[in-house]
Amino acid sequence: MPAMALQKTLIVVVGPTAIGKTALAIKLAQHFDTEVISADSRQFFKEMEIGTAKPSTEELAAAPHHFINSHSVQTLFSTGDFESQALLLIESLFKTHQILIMVGGSGLYIDALCKGLDALPDTNMNIREQLNLQLANEGIEAIKSQLAEHDPEYYAKVDQANPQRMIRGLEFFLSTGTKLSAHLTNSKKIRPFKIVKIGLNMDRAALYERINLRVDQMMSAGLLEEVKSLQAFRNYNALNTVGYSELFAHLDGDLSLAEAVEKIKQNTRRFAKRQLTWFRRDDSTAWFEPNQQDAVINHIVQQIS
Template identity: 45%
Template sequence: MTRDKPLLIVIGGATASGKTQLAIELARHFGTEILSADSRQFYREMRIGNARPTEAELAAAPHHFIADRSLAEPLTAGTFAEAALPLLDRIYQDRSVAILAGGSGLYIRAVCEGLDDFPAVSEGAEARVQRLSSEEGLAGLQRELARLDPEYYATVDRQNHRRLERALRVCYTSDTAYSSFLGKPQERPFRPIYLQPLIDRESLYDRINQRVNHMLEAGLEAEVAALREERYRPVLQTVGYQEWWPYFDGTYDRDRVIELIQRNSRRYAKRQRTWFREYRPVATADEAIALIENTY
């Protein structure tokens, strides 16, 4: 990369680690705008369960891709990049810095590096995955992906049926690991610098548990109940939402819901920490600013 390119500050990290606050402080310092790379915060119908930034936080700096569409207009990693790249071009007309912040690693990768070229899925692979999913469910998908591609299994959201199935289709089609197709970056007209908030595991898990409690106080149960007819959507088969469906069906009680949300959130955070392990940890916005200005 050359030094004449504008800078993209990429802030990743685990849920509840402090990405939003760090992004806002940096946006205010550099006088720039924030693109959200949280694949659940795109949707207007989801507010509490995805820890959307508050109105005060949104007012503190210009944000994009926050509650800008309906669940009926899903945004994949590829279409997110298609929308984000022209927006970055517009921001760079007036500024030399922009910010991309969120916990959805694949969406960040799509913007910064482009998506990888996977083989066309064979009919046999599609049928095999469908059969596994219907006969053994999520546990079967997890077990098979762990066997065929332990590297990808270590970072993927293991509660996300769609991502597990997609990886297995590629494994079955190509007879090789899904992860072997990853990591072939495309040239971009900006220079990314990858940062994450510095936080120890114990403090992070405590924040996660507290966040879940705050969500419940803010009306999470009612929010999810209002989305019951949309429960088939993949974005609602994720932590904070999926745990309620058996509760509404009478399978277990509310205490079990809370326990599962906290547990699954911690597990998701652990996978995120693995995904973002190469990002530079920074303890404060001042540390990040010094790093950026001294390096770039």
């Protein structure tokens, strides 16, 4: 019989892509007889299946999941939207559960839920469209140089491999005339539940091997055909992501298929490295290897008892 938490507790499972977060989340959900909330910014979208490594049909049946296939790529779903919707869901689920599981590799979305976002003024959607068009026509350097000029503080800390994060900073300045960095207070909101963070990590070479294998499996499962079917949506933010943008480049004739697949592997490895850098900043995270599921459960029991 699972340990009873003394207070409402959200267990948050983080780590790089392909590390085994889904398997651990399901194990925990079954052990504590509870439900799983996804915090993966790509698995929200129902049109993106193979390239996002969503839980399989069997995995989804093993425990109730939320925020999987919940939105369309044609819908704007921001970190702020996730924060507000996930908090409402958590409040509802805590009526029947003492413990909930959140799992994902999207650090910004996890921070939004655990720490909260600053209240920001609205921005001009027309400006966002213009910047996305500029990105498509002129490339990332044009966005970088403008952001560095208008908001050097935000530019210094933003993930410069993520064009949408940079567009967000530039869009904010051009819409409001003020710097996004000046509005980010980093003041943490107090949540009405306990948060226990679990991080997964492993030998870097072994992780990269897993990533390469997963990409090969995605290609065998029909990722290229999935990308072809999404050509009409390619300008939406959700599809400007690893596994899709490289294959769009292949379909445009810019890369051979072999080059595109190698690019997906390379970019996924870089993404995993950035994920680890992000999650390691949080001293409250307890780290384990993927094969230490029982040790994770013991740690959680100690934290909640």
